[in-house]
Amino acid sequence: MVEPFQFKTSLRLIQLLGIKAKTLQELLDNIKIVPTSSIYYHTHRLLYQQFLLYPEPPNDFAYWISQSLNIKDLGEAVASINIIHFRNIETLRKQLIKIISDYIVAEKPNGIVLEGQEFHFMKCQTFILPTAFKASSVDELCEVLKRISLPSLYFHFIESRLRLNNSENDFSRWLFDLGEKKVAIEIARLDPYTITLEGLRHKLIATIKKYASH
Amino acid sequence: MPAIKDYIPIVGQDTIDELYLLTEKFGNRIVQNINSTSVGGGVAEILMRMIPLLKDLGADVRWDVIKGDEKFFNITKKIHNALHGVTVELTEQDLEYFLFINELKRKEINFYGDIIFIHDPQPVALINTKNEIGKKWIWRCHIDFTEPQSYIIQFLESYINKYDRAVFSAPSFARKLNIPQVLISPSIDPLSDKNKELPDDVISKVLEQFSIDKSRPLITQISRFDYLKDPLGVIKAYNKVKQYIDCQLVLAGGGATDDPEGMEVLKEVKNAAADNPDIHIIFLPPASDIEINALQRASTVVLQKSLKEGFGLTVAEALWKAKPVIASAVGGIPLQITHKYSGILTYSIDGTAYYLKQLLNEPEYAKKLGENGRRHIKNNFLITRHIRDYLLLFLSLFYEEDVVYL
Numbered sequence: 202m203v204e205p206f207q208f209k210t211s212l213r214l215i216q217l218l219g220i221k222a223k224t225l226q227e228l229l230d231n232i233k234i235v236p237t238s239s240i241y242y243h244t245h246r247l248l249y250q251q252f253l254l255y256p257e258p259p260n261d262f263a264y265w266i267s268q269s270l271n272i273k274d275l276g277e278a279v280a281s282i283n284i285i286h287f288r289n290i291e292t293l294r295k296q297l298i299k300i301i302s303d304y305i306v307a308e309k310p311n312g313i314v315l316e317g318q319e320f321h322f323m324k325c326q327t328f329i330l331p332t333a334f335k336a337s338s339v340d341e342l343c344e345v346l347k348r349i350s351l352p353s354l355y356f357h358f359i360e361s362r363l364r365l366n367n368s369e370n371d372f373s374r375w376l377f378d379l380g381e382k383k384v385a386i387e388i389a390r391l392d393p394y395t396i397t398l399e400g401l402r403h404k405l406i407a408t409i410k411k412y413a414s415h
Numbered sequence: 416m417p418a419i420k421d422y423i424p425i426v427g428q429d430t431i432d433e434l435y436l437l438t439e440k441f442g443n444r445i446v447q448n449i450n451s452t453s454v455g456g457g458v459a460e461i462l463m464r465m466i467p468l469l470k471d472l473g474a475d476v477r478w479d480v481i482k483g484d485e486k487f488f489n490i491t492k493k494i495h496n497a498l499h500g501v502t503v504e505l506t507e508q509d510l511e512y513f514l515f516i517n518e519l520k521r522k523e524i525n526f527y528g529d530i531i532f533i534h535d536p537q538p539v540a541l542i543n544t545k546n547e548i549g550k551k552w553i554w555r556c557h558i559d560f561t562e563p564q565s566y567i568i569q570f571l572e573s574y575i576n577k578y579d580r581a582v583f584s585a586p587s588f589a590r591k592l593n594i595p596q597v598l599i600s601p602s603i604d605p606l607s608d609k610n611k612e613l614p615d616d617v618i619s620k621v622l623e624q625f626s627i628d629k630s631r632p633l634i635t636q637i638s639r640f641d642y643l644k645d646p647l648g649v650i651k652a653y654n655k656v657k658q659y660i661d662c663q664l665v666l667a668g669g670g671a672t673d674d675p676e677g678m679e680v681l682k683e684v685k686n687a688a689a690d691n692p693d694i695h696i697i698f699l700p701p702a703s704d705i706e707i708n709a710l711q712r713a714s715t716v717v718l719q720k721s722l723k724e725g726f727g728l729t730v731a732e733a734l735w736k737a738k739p740v741i742a743s744a745v746g747g748i749p750l751q752i753t754h755k756y757s758g759i760l761t762y763s764i765d766g767t768a769y770y771l772k773q774l775l776n777e778p779e780y781a782k783k784l785g786e787n788g789r790r791h792i793k794n795n796f797l798i799t800r801h802i803r804d805y806l807l808l809f810l811s812l813f814y815e816e817d818v819v820y821l
Binding site (some may be wrong): 210212213214215216217218219236237238246291303317319321323325326327329330332333336364365 | 427430432433436437440520558561583587588589590591592595596598599681744803806807808810811814816817818819820821
């Protein structure tokens with residue numbers, strides 16, 4: 202017997218680390234040493250805040266490299282890291298380090314940002330809370346998905362997989378346990394990093410309706 | 416005063432449910448806020464709004480004010496300016512007197528809270544009580560800390576490092592401290608007199624009261640009369656624009672009880688504007704929120720040309736009213752405005768004049784900036800987000816790990 206799906210949500214408190222970078226080398230040096238939760242924060246902040254409607258790259262590192270250091274090609278390379286490909290934040294950190302290190306070796310950039318445009322490292326403390334919603338069947342899951350908040354959707358689809366080191370998003374894992382293997386696999390293929398959370402909600406519901414056995 | 420349920424139509428039921436849940440998890444611990452002024456200034460204003468709402472949610476949050484004499488406030492004003500990077504003469508005797516008043520108050524105050532929440536530098540040295548009574552202590556800085564005079568920051572840091580948490584309004588204020596530093600932006604209350612919707616006749620009445628012509632464009636800066644808000648720079652920018660566009664300028668603001676410098680600045684601004692009937696210098700008494708609201712709503716463009724800024728709540732207020740805003744890229748203002756998307760960020764008098772002309776000549780573009788600005792404020796800078804951050808901050812004092820299951 203599979204337990205009902207308990208919808209949760211996550212809220213975050215942002216901490217300032219008092220560490221800043223003025224050059225690409227300083228950015229790299231600090232990416233190597235800051236806590237995992239700092240890498241997570243700077244690669245997911247904009248997604249969580251639903252800023253995808255804004256004309257900005259998807260992560261803070263890419264934005265700063267492009268806009269403040271004015272290194273457009275590296276900014277684009279960092280912006281297009283395929284985060285869905287990574288199973289945890291440490292492997293994502295390694296990829297960031299590799300891309301930036303390679304660029305420094307090849308191009309030897311020496312730019313320093315203007316005062317006031319330094320990169321400020323932060324991290325977040327995440328608080329996970331239960332919501333009032335539960336689902337015991339595929340149909341109930343679809344119904345609740347229409348109503349839950351975007352932070353709740355974010356938590357189950359993105360944060361749970363990458364930050365809590367679960368192998369898959371929570372919906373796929375639950376559906377798999379329920380015997381709905383086809384829909385579980387199809388959902389796991391959705392890339393949340395190139396779509397707004399509202400768009401993700403619609404795609405999830407459509408995918409479940411299409412592939413679930415009724 | 417609005418109840419917490421009154422915010423549901425603005426932010427949604429989910430958001431309010433989350434606040435109730437967080438309050439429940441916080442339990443019946445008492446939070447004791449302490450600052451140095453009960454009226455005027457952003458700190459008192461936000462406490463006045465937040466505390467009743469936190470109480471409505473079920474949290475036991477209270478507020479005490481330490482009263483100092485004129486000498487104390489003159490010194491704290493100098494400390495304030497030195498933190499903003501201004502060169503001021505702050506003697507050892509001044510700092511001794513500052514500590515003397517703190518010590519006096521420390522002995523008077525009943526520290527009944529489980530969490531003692533100290534606001535700004537004035538009462539910072541009350542932390543000396545921690546050795547005697549323990550409890551959790553938070554220091555909330557509402558001031559721009561970007562380039563403080565080094566001697567004053569060294570002096571304050573010896574106290575700040577004794578707290579359990581320091582809270583800043585913008586990332587650039589972070590320092591190398593021995594304690595965790597939390598980022599919490601301030602907020603505006605969409606249901607307050609300063610921000611609620613106003614009927615047209617109320618706006619018209621306020622314009623009549625100050626002899627402002629409704630038929631011509633209006634540029635407004637709302638802020639305390641303070642050199643750091645650069646009212647003289649605003650007049651210079653306006654004069655450059657006025658040569659090409661027939662428009663009016665309003666400089667309106669009040670004064671805080673801990674700001675004795677204000678009257679001197681007001682006099683200088685009046686002198687600078689003396690021969691121009693289209694420049695309106697308005698000194699507002701406390702409780703002029705409806706007037707401020709009306710002036711902002713009647714404006715064609717709103718300015719915030721500060722040289723230094725804590726957060727710059729007046730920017731959020733104007734954006735919430737969907738007004739195009741031109742503001743300096745200082746303090747927390749860049750958090751509120753993405754340049755050319757949700758407002759304009761400037762660095763000079765000439766830049767301010769240039770963009771003023773552009774927005775006055777291109778109302779459609781100006782309108783789009785205002786609409787984007789309003790959406791950004793709705794998502795990030797309303798009082799409900801602030802309450803959530805405070806509840807998380809209080810809870811964080813009891814959980815050290817990065818991921819907390821409540």
